[in-house]
Amino acid sequence: MRRVVRQSKFRHVFGQAVKNDQCYDDIRVSRVTWDSSFCAVNPRFVAIIIEASGGGAFLVLPLHKTGRIDKSYPTVCGHTGPVLDIDWCPHNDQVIASGSEDCTVMVWQIPENGLTLSLTEPVVILEGHSKRVGIVAWHPTARNVLLSAGCDNAIIIWNVGTGEALINLDDMHSDMIYNVSWNRNGSLICTASKDKKVRVIDPRKQEIIAEKEKAHEGARPMRAIFLADGNVFTTGFSRMSERQLALWNPKTMEEPIALHEMDTSNGVLLPFYDPDTSIIYLCGKGDSSIRYFEITDESPYVHYLNTFSSKEPQRGMGYMPKRGLDVNKCEIARFFKLHERKCEPIIMTVPRKSDLFQDDLYPDTAGPEAALEAEEWFEGRNADPILISLKHGYIPGKNRDLKVVKKNILDSKPTANKKCDLISVPKKTADMAGVQNEAKLDEILKEIKSIKDTICNQDERISKLEQQMAKIAA
Numbered sequence: 001m002r003r004v005v006r007q008s009k010f011r012h013v014f015g016q017a018v019k020n021d022q023c024y025d026d027i028r029v030s031r032v033t034w035d036s037s038f039c040a041v042n043p044r045f046v047a048i049i050i051e052a053s054g055g056g057a058f059l060v061l062p063l064h065k066t067g068r069i070d071k072s073y074p075t076v077c078g079h080t081g082p083v084l085d086i087d088w089c090p091h092n093d094q095v096i097a098s099g100s101e102d103c104t105v106m107v108w109q110i111p112e113n114g115l116t117l118s119l120t121e122p123v124v125i126l127e128g129h130s131k132r133v134g135i136v137a138w139h140p141t142a143r144n145v146l147l148s149a150g151c152d153n154a155i156i157i158w159n160v161g162t163g164e165a166l167i168n169l170d171d172m173h174s175d176m177i178y179n180v181s182w183n184r185n186g187s188l189i190c191t192a193s194k195d196k197k198v199r200v201i202d203p204r205k206q207e208i209i210a211e212k213e214k215a216h217e218g219a220r221p222m223r224a225i226f227l228a229d230g231n232v233f234t235t236g237f238s239r240m241s242e243r244q245l246a247l248w249n250p251k252t253m254e255e256p257i258a259l260h261e262m263d264t265s266n267g268v269l270l271p272f273y274d275p276d277t278s279i280i281y282l283c284g285k286g287d288s289s290i291r292y293f294e295i296t297d298e299s300p301y302v303h304y305l306n307t308f309s310s311k312e313p314q315r316g317m318g319y320m321p322k323r324g325l326d327v328n329k330c331e332i333a334r335f336f337k338l339h340e341r342k343c344e345p346i347i348m349t350v351p352r353k354s355d356l357f358q359d360d361l362y363p364d365t366a367g368p369e370a371a372l373e374a375e376e377w378f379e380g381r382n383a384d385p386i387l388i389s390l391k392h393g394y395i396p397g398k399n400r401d402l403k404v405v406k407k408n409i410l411d412s413k414p415t416a417n418k419k420c421d422l423i424s425v426p427k428k429t430a431d432m433a434g435v436q437n438e439a440k441l442d443e444i445l446k447e448i449k450s451i452k453d454t455i456c457n458q459d460e461r462i463s464k465l466e467q468q469m470a471k472i473a474a
Contacts, residue, residue: 008303009360010279010294013332015308015348024048024061024343025068029315032101034134035178035221035268035285036085038316039343041336043324043396044093045110048343049083049316050075056083056100062114063324074115076108078122084134090321091143091370092399095123097160099133105148107160109402124404128156128165135179139186141385142377143370147189147203149177155191157203159374163406166378167203183226184275187382190232190250192222198234200250204380212253216244221268227295228275231257235269235282243269245282245293247301258301262291272319276363277332279305281348283317290317290335290346308346312339322365323394330358362390368397 030038030049038049049058056079061069081101089095094110106122129150139145144161154170155177175194182189188209190200196217200210216222216236224234232248242264247257262269267286273279278295280302290308295301318336325331333348350361367388372381388394 008294008305010277010305010332010350013279013292013305013348013350015290015335015346017310017337018345018347022066022345024066025341026071027059027069027342029338029340029343030082032082032084034084035270036134036316037270037318039318039336039338040086040088040096041318041320041324041334042088042093043321043394045088045114046318046336046343047076047086047088047096048318048338049086052077052082055080056098056102058083058086058098060096060110060115065114074118076110076115076119078106078108078120079104081132084132085136087136087138089138090140090366091138091368092402093368093396094399095402097136097138097146097148099136099148099150101132103127103129103132103150105129105133105136105146105158107146107402112399123402124160124163126156126158126160126163126165128158128168129154135177137180137182139377140182140184140366141186141371141383142374143372144374145186145377147180147182149180149191151176153177155180155189155201155203159378160402161374161404163404167206169201169203169206172199172201172208178221179223179225181225183230184228185382185384186377188226190224190226192224192234192236194221196222198222198224198232198248198253200232204378210250210253212248215246215248215256218242218244220266223269223271225271225273227273228278231295233271233273233280233295235271240264241266243284245269245271245302247295258299260300260302270317272317272333272335274322274333276322276365277361279332281319281333281335283314283335283337285315286313288313292348308348310337310346312337314338315340318343322362323367323388323390325390327357327362327390327393328355330361332361357391359391364389 028051040047045060047060057075057077079100079102083098083100085099087097097107099105105126107124109123131151133148133150135149137147146158146160149155153173156165157167159166173193178192180191196214198212198215199208215234217239218237220237222236234246243262246259267284269282269284272281281292283290288310292305294303314337316338320334330350330352335346337344364387366385369386371383371386
């Protein structure tokens with residue numbers, strides 16, 4: 001594989017770890033035995049799953065909060081079991097979902113400037129799995145649609161805006177699901193499972209469109225992700241325990257488009273894909289390197305570019321969305337590598353002499369605006385991501401609070417389709433919100449009155465006791 005690469009603008013991409021003072025230090029990264037990346041990043045925050053006694057927790061740090069992180073730094077700690085996976089919402093940089101061993105999925109709203117107090121109350125708790133939840137993944141283009149997969153071999157797709165499970169795929173997998181990936185417009189998902197099958201599923205029709213048995217023959221975990229052109233990229237192990245990567249066309253899954261063997265290391269290869277440049281970065285758990293490949297239409301289809309090597313093995317890896325990169329420095333990827341006690345950013349750069357904006361490196365990329373509402377997607381509509389230009393850099397907009405409107409199952413009237421929005425509250429729920437606010441206000445006023453009454457009574461009691469004391473003393 002390591003032969004001379006054909007002409008490519010990404011041939012000389014190089015990786016560089018940042019200086020020590022730009023790392024996040026003294027973090028007790030989770031030791032839970034689970035093959036997720038343990039880290040999620042967006043243009044505002046880095047979230048890291050950490051060791052926590054008596055439950056599960058993760059840190060959420062503003063990107064600029066580098067250096068040593070105090071042990072008393074607030075965490076997100078509402079789960080009663082270890083957190084296994086976290087994922088930032090692509091349409092709101094302050095909303096993050098977490099899946100845990102306690103069989104629940106929780107969705108959290110992070111304050112704009114980061115945490116000042118530990119967060120124990122999620123915006124919504126999604127309960128439906130009977131075993132631990134190891135995978136959470138937001139829909140790429142529809143607002144408020146979240147997928148979760150558990151060790152009960154079920155995949156549930158939630159409307160977070162109403163807290164409802166709207167699709168439950170519980171009979172498609174006979175064994176543990178290793179990972180789930182949405183395609184570019186979120187109309188299909190692909191999964192890799194312990195039964196060595198890769199499946200392409202239409203979640204709304206609840207049918208398997210394509211599957212490949214023994215995509216990789218080895219017994220160790222596989223990964224499968226969708227590429228922008230609809231092909232599926234997998235990593236796994238051969239029968240001789242060699243690590244493999246393969247490219248498949250879902251229309252003809254009998255034979256792979258390409259299959260390459262890499263090495264005999266035993267860490268699971270986590271693939272990170274950039275649809276704008278068609279580069280795949282492979283980070284092995286326990287490896288100390290990141291290999292990267294370019295996917296093209298010409299044979300051998302998967303072209304080895306280079307390897308970034310370091311001394312320390314990685315416990316997990318976070319991958320920054322394109323809109324969080326520094327376009328002035330020709331940065332095409334940024335990873336957040338988890339060590340045992342720290343998180344180290346690694347910057348991938350294309351060497352260019354010019355300081356001008358390089359439009360061939362930065363085509364328009366997926367922005368933070370959702371293309372569809374949850375209800376539209378569940379009704380069958382599809383839409384590609386809404387693209388933005390990075391020419392003048394990405395300026396994060398203001399995110400409004402996530403509002404959850406639970407449908408009242410005790411209500412005798414038929415409920416209308418209540419839309420709810422991570423970004424804004426629709427008119428339909430405005431009246432309801434007003435009524436709820438008034439009720440809440442009444443409740444608070446009553447509580448204040450009762451506390452004031454109690455204080456008055458206590459004051460009277462104190463003055464009587466003081467009088468008695470004065471009599472006794474006299």
